[in-house]
Amino acid sequence: AQSVTQLDSQVPVFEEAPVELRCNYSSSVSVYLFWYVQYPNQGLQLLLKYLSGSTLVKGINGFEAEFNKSQTSFHLRKPSVHISDTAEYFCAVSGASGGSYIPTFGRGTSLIVHP
Amino acid sequence: GAVVSQHPSRVICKSGTSVKIECRSLDFQATTMFWYRQFPKQSLMLMATSNEGSKATYEQGVEKDKFLINHASLTLSTLTVTSAHPEDSSFYICSARASTGRTEAFFGQGTRLTVV
Numbered sequence: 322a323q324s325v326t327q328l329d330s331q332v333p334v335f336e337e338a339p340v341e342l343r344c345n346y347s348s349s350v351s352v353y354l355f356w357y358v359q360y361p362n363q364g365l366q367l368l369l370k371y372l373s374g375s376t377l378v379k380g381i382n383g384f385e386a387e388f389n390k391s392q393t394s395f396h397l398r399k400p401s402v403h404i405s406d407t408a409e410y411f412c413a414v415s416g417a418s419g420g421s422y423i424p425t426f427g428r429g430t431s432l433i434v435h436p
Numbered sequence: 437g438a439v440v441s442q443h444p445s446r447v448i449c450k451s452g453t454s455v456k457i458e459c460r461s462l463d464f465q466a467t468t469m470f471w472y473r474q475f476p477k478q479s480l481m482l483m484a485t486s487n488e489g490s491k492a493t494y495e496q497g498v499e500k501d502k503f504l505i506n507h508a509s510l511t512l513s514t515l516t517v518t519s520a521h522p523e524d525s526s527f528y529i530c531s532a533r534a535s536t537g538r539t540e541a542f543f544g545q546g547t548r549l550t551v552v
Contacts, residue, residue, distance in 0.1 A: 353540075355540055357543070362527075362548060363545055363546060364440075364442065364529050364543040364545040364546045365480075365529065365531075365543040366543070367540060367542070370540055411479065415540070423470070423485060424531075424540075424541055425482075426479045426480045427479060428478065428479040429477075429479050
């Protein structure tokens with residue numbers, strides 16, 4: 322079984338400040354990790370993913386995340402946020418489960434960027 | 437990235453009627469499609485997984501007879517909410533994957549279902 326924990330349900334931050342959204346996972350098998358963003362009443366858009374290789378992954382819109390196997394974490398970071406980054410962010414893990422690689426999502430973190 | 441089109445984006449229906457939601461992969465063949473339900477301010481809850489040409493696998497607690505899933509082709513899956521009730525009102529999202537294994541799933545834009 323696999324699970325994802327997003328410790329912060331809401332993260333308020335001022336524009337141009339740095340931000341980190343935390344994600345921890347548990348799994349008994351090798352995992353692939355993802356961060357998705359969801360704007361109101363829309364589907365999910367992939368920000369970045371870790372499949373293998375370099376543990377520092379860069380994504381769209383200036384976001385990056387670092388895979389830390391020993392801490393089972395995959396925190397999302399951005400050095401300077403914009404108002405337009407206000408959205409819901411979901412961390413997801415996908416691993417071998419009967420060979421189906423069904424993604425499991427965290428509960429989401431609401432990023433609120435204030436002017 | 438690959439494009440998944442979900443239709444309709446919003447639908448309002450009367451209690452007791454059925455509603456069909458379509459999920460299409462536009463530029464790739466989706467061997468597997470997932471249907472999720474999302475309640476306000478909550479995460480995505482996997483309802484079922486469907487593979488082309490075979491019956492969907494439903495998650496525990498999801499009524500198969502109420503949420504009919506058909507994956508008749510490699511580019512189309514449908515979710516039919518039968519005899520809808522107000523408690524079925526929710527945001528439904530589909531996602532599609534090109535093959536099993538180490539590929540991410542691409543998401544549709546979601547369907548806001550309101551049952552009145």
